[in-house]
Amino acid sequence: MFIESVKKEAEVIIEQIYQDDFIQGVIRGDIDKEAIRHYLQADSRYLNEFAKIYALLIPKLNDDEDVRFLLEQIDFVMNGEVSAHYTMADYVGEAYQDIIKNGAWYPSSDHYIKHMYYNAYHYSDASFTICAMAPCPYVYQQLALKITERHDLTGNPLKDWVDFYTKNMDELMHHLDRWVDDFAQRATDEEKEILRKNFLESCVHERNFFQMSVDQEKWSFEGEQYV
Template sequence: MFTEELKKEVEPIIESIYNDPFIQGIIKGDLKKDAVCHYLKADSLYLNEFAKIYSLLIPKLNDREGIKFLLEQIDFVMNGEIDAHYTLANYAGVDYKSLIKEGEWYPSSDHYIKHMYYNAYRYSDASFTICAMAPCPYVYQQLALKIRARNDLTNNPLKPWVEFYCVNMDELIGHLDRWVNAFSQTASDDELEILRKNFVESCIHEKRFFNMSYNIETWEEY
């Protein structure tokens, strides 16, 4: 299947993210708290826009079940994934709602979300946007599964964050895979290449997002 080929191609990227300092900090339970705050400020804004992009896909679908699922995913992004955010906020000892009021677009997060919006507005088929969006849940799922399989998280204060992404991504990834695989059956070689690049580039954006948080990336002042 086309999506299986994509996942095989990006496995080295995901493995490199696993070894980057943000994820290693989660594994060791000693992630820098200022990195957590930087991440939450950016990711709260990111998730708001992610939900809006889901809404842009609805007119591109014709099946009732697909539309219903997207509506459910909008609710999950806005209200469900906040549980993972609260785990991080509690670890950092900050009030989550107060912290995200100071949310800000940093260069890496800004570039990432615009990559998704470009595909949502540029292409009529939802698959192009989905290939830009799917790496987000997929990368988190794969990182969480790797963390759980390779490490003893007993007494790790960030264990709930890992467990959240181990168990909440399967259905979503299955839906996204089916849409893309169905489209890939009739797509041209040029279209398949765009889908591939979108998926790979978003995995790289995920790597940069974590590093942006760990390195406290900001806009340079001139």
């Protein structure tokens, strides 16, 4: 299937993310709390926009069941996934709402979300946007599976964060993969190349998103930093 071939290409990027400082810090259970705080401030805003992009896809779908599933995913992104964030907030030792109240758009997260919005507004078929969005749950799922396969996280304060993504992504990925594969069967070679690039580019965006939190990335103009 088309999406499986793209996922195979993405594996090298996901392994790089696994080896990078953020995930290795999660595995050790000693990641810098400032990195987690930065991550939560950025991801709270990212997920809010992610839900809005789901909403933009609804008019592009014709099947009622697919529409219902998207509505469920909007609720999950807004309300369900926050439980993983609470695990990280507990690690930091602060209330989640206190951490995210100063949330900001940082350069890497800004670039990532605009990549998805571009596809949502530029293409009539939902598959182009889905290929830009799907790496978000897919990368998290694959990282969590790698961690649990390679490490015993007993006693790790971030174990619940990892467990969340091993347990909650399968149904979503099944739907996203099906939508893309159905479209790929009638897509031109040029369209399939756009789908492929959208997916792989978003995998790179995922890597940058984690790294920006380690680096405490902020906007800088003429020597001054802005958030």
